[in-house]
Amino acid sequence: MKYFDYLDYLEAEAIHILRETAGQFERPALLFSGGKDSITLVHLALKAFRPGKLPFPLVHIDTGHNFPEAIAFRDALVEKIGADLVVGYVQDSIDQGKVVEPTGKYASRNALQSVTLLDTIQAHGFDACIGGARRDEEKARAKERIFSHRDEFGQWQPKKQRPELWNIYNGSIRKGEHMRVFPISNWTELDVWHYILREGIELPSLYFAHRRECILRDGQLLANSDFIYKDEQDVIVEKKVRFRTVGDMTCTAAVESEAETVEQVIEEIKAAKTTERGTRVDDQVSEAAMEDRKKQGYF
Amino acid sequence: MDILRFLTAGNVDDGKSTLIGRMLYDSHALLEDQMQAIARASKNKGLSGDELDLSLITDGLRDERQQGITIDVAYKYFNTPKRKFIIADTPGHVQYTRNMVTGASNCQLAIILIDARHGVTEQTRRHSYISALLGIPHFVVCVNKMDLVDYSQARFEEIVEDYRAMAQSMPVQEVTFIPVSALKGDNVVKPSGRMPWYEGKPLLQHLEEVPVTDDINYRLTRFQVQYVIRPKDDRFHDYRGYAGRMMSGELKAGDTVMVYPAGMVTTVTGIELGNRPLNETQAPMSATLLLADDIDISRGDYIFKPEQMPAIVNEVEADICWLDQKPLMQGGKYWLQHHSKKIQCKVEHIVYKTDIHSLQPMEGQPLLAMNDIGRVRLRLAEELCIDDYRINRATGSAILIDPNTYNTVAAVMMRVDE
Known part of the structure; x- marks a missing residue:
């Protein structure tokens, strides 16, 4: 019997899930945020379907408050692998009066994404969204669940989840409903980094230590940009930082770091005293912040 | 490093979530922001000083925290220098047994918790029986809350005795008993000074060291097609790759294989992944197969070695766990999903329902209600290639789907009579 590393198991499971999605759905899509997890997903999808074309487009929900580095990376990746790209703009949802632009010091368009996402899903008739x-x-x-059902309102109903047995994925849905699919459910942050290292996956420069002007607010470092409302209490500092997750500029905090390579990032995470979600402003709202947003169709 | 997937099962309030919390806490797998969140929530619950409610680590839903129970499986991940662990923390409530089955179906080891004050209960019996039926090779029975019975050796031994007697009639393969107090930390990560009479290992050490019997059959070669890769561009004009996962066994380029239902024999000319050659593969890896002959093959079709034929069936007997509120009816029609193949089936006969108290079969039952376990005979609209679940978990498993609600309504463990 050949020896497989745990990364081999995780990879095999993810590819199996991606192929089940392509096999069971008419119009799947891959939700691409520009972050390391969705970049890893794209890498896994290429392994699953090459030399064929990816059987789904990449879908990006653009808040308009992105890191320029993330958008440049997205466009270069799409070009390189010859994938289709669908972009849903939060600005469109605001212009259509479906959502209201939040104002004030802690304003972020992060929560508005759910509306734009559900509209994009509906407009394109996507029946499965890989995240x-x-x-x-x-x-x-x-x-x-790995195959996580969304009703026609795009809601997750945590108390009505279908049993998910062995590695058999029930993708049956009605018209108007859709499935969210999470191929790397069983990976940890460190697993993703070890896999990035092993496979030589390229990432946006944001993930590695660089000097940047930051706003020091409530103990967190936010990248300084015009998208963030500042007042006299905010202190602007220049720091050597990197990002552990990459969301929109208003809700992703940086960590001070010296890690300039994947190896150094891995060492840093091993020694870290907080989780990566600790750098997300959007999760600090309440004990059930994520559950509440997921029920409304969030990623 | 290898992976051990285990579940924790037991009655409501037996302390499953606390046990996991204790394991993560004492092995320093929790980070500062998680600790702070737990400390905040513990204070909100009215705990004094720096007392921590470790169960808050796993109970993720608002309702769960409010009611103090686990409704759905929570997955937790941690590792020690020796192993990577995937924990399925499963609900104890009878009402949520279906979520316990979800958690158990992928596990190699089951931790069954028993409250030292209450001993073996109906839920202990149910969870043990389901875990055994699902073919989980290793059991660890943790007799918890030893602090509430004065760390009594006599009480521990009494429960061990009771459990052994109960497990006699179950297909349990291996059981280890450990007296613990998840609340106080005895024998979870650190050995307990309060139970000198216990000579075994603490729980975590046992989990690190138990030789893991795999749930994969490495002998019988089985592959199922999930997706056919056809690039249709000039460079790969005639390329047809059969994408799927090795369900069991192994395969290398040059092997002779049979394709079903086409029934044709052909040669594997290449095995690859992401257009890179592998030349050989083994369960549970994903791969893409290239075959010598142009055969009609589509999603759900089977590929195996002709000298190791699976059972090809259009009628099958199976053990099932019924998971839906609407009962299973004799004569009912469902979809059966055998991994990548979905067909129609009919419940021809309910052979028996298992009485959860006596574990004896009860014949002549018209229906199986939610959380019932029984044996049924299914008639299939198309042939399946299967093995007995007890020999090959991957090819012997299936689910039933309600054709009206699309819910997953049963776990199916198929049997092949010699």
């Missing part, structure tokens, strides 16, 4: 969420990220996510 890079992991169960180790957050308590509500730890409860979610």
Whole structure:
């Protein structure tokens, strides 16, 4: 019997899930945030379907408050692998009056994404959306199935989850409903980094230590940008930082870091005293912040 | 490093979530922001000083925290220098047994918790029986809350005795008993000074060291097609790759294989992944197969070695766990999903329902209600290639789907009579 590393098992499981999605659905899509988890998903999808074309487009929900580095990376990746890209703009949802732009010091368009996402899903008739969420990220996510059903309102109903047995994935849905699919559910943050190292996966420069102007607010470092409302209490500092997760500029905090390579990032995470979600402003709202957003169709 | 997947099962309030919390806490697998969140929540619950409610680590849903129970499986991940662990923390409530089955179906080891004050209960019996039926090779029975019975050796031994007597009539393969107090930390990560009479290992050490019997059959070669890769561009004009996962056994380039239902024999000319050659593969790896002959093969079709034929069936007897509120009816029609193949089936006959108290078969039952376990005979609209679940978990398992609600309504463990 050949020896397989745990990364081999995780990879095999993820590829199996991606192929089940392509096999069971008419119009699947891969939700691409520009973060390391969705970049890893794209790498896994290429392994699953090459030399064929990816059987789904990449879908990006653009808050308009992105890191320029993330958008440049997205466009270069799409070009390189010859994938289709669908972009849903939060600005469109605001212009259509479906959502209201939040104002004030802590304003973020992060929560508005759910509306734009559901509209994009409906407009394109997507019946399955592949996402890079992991169960180790957050308590509500730890409860979610790999094939996670969404009703016609796009809601997750945590108390009505279908049993999910062995590695048999029930993708049966009605018209108007859709499935969220999470191929890397069983990966941890460190597993993703070890896999990135092993496979030589390229990432946006944001993930590695660089000098940047930051806003020091409530003990967190936010990248300084015009998207963030500042007042006299905010202190602007220049720091050597990197990002552990990459969301929109208003809700992703940086960590001070010296890690410039994947190896150094791995060492840093091993020694870290907080989880990566600790750098997400959007999760600090309440004990059930993620559960509440997921029920409304969030990623 | 290898992976051990285990579940914790037991009655409501037996302390499953606390046990996991204790394991993560004492092995320093929790980080500062998680600890702070737990400390905050513990204080909100009215605990004094720096007392921590460790169960708050796993109970993720608002309702769960409010009611103090686990409704759905929570998955937790941690590792020690010796192993990577995937924990399925499963609900104790009878009402949520279906979620316990979800958690158990992928596990190699089951931790069954028993409250030292209450001893073996109906839920202990149910969870043990389901875990055994699902073919989980290793059991660890943790007699918890030893602090509430004065760390009594006599009480521990009494429960061990009771459990052994009960397990006699179950297909349990291996059981280890450990007296613990999840609340106080005895014998979870650290050995307990309060139970000198216990000479075994603490729980975590046992989990690190138990030789893991795999749930994969490495002998019988079985592959099922999930997706056919056809690039249809000039460079790969005639390329047809059969994408799937090795369900069991192994395969290398040059092997002779049979394709079903086409019934044709052909040669594997290449095995690859992501357009890179592998030349050989083994369960449970994903791969893409290239075959010598142009055969009609689509999603759900089977590939195996002709000298190791699976059972090809259009009628099958199976043990099932019924998971839906709407009962299973004799004569009912469902979809049966055998991994990548979905067909129609009919429940021809309910052979028996298992009485959960006596574990004896009860014949002449018209239906199986939610959380019932029984044996049924299914008639299939198309042939399946299967093995007995007890020999090959991958090819012997299936689910039933309600054709109206699309819910997953049963776990199916198929049997092949010699």
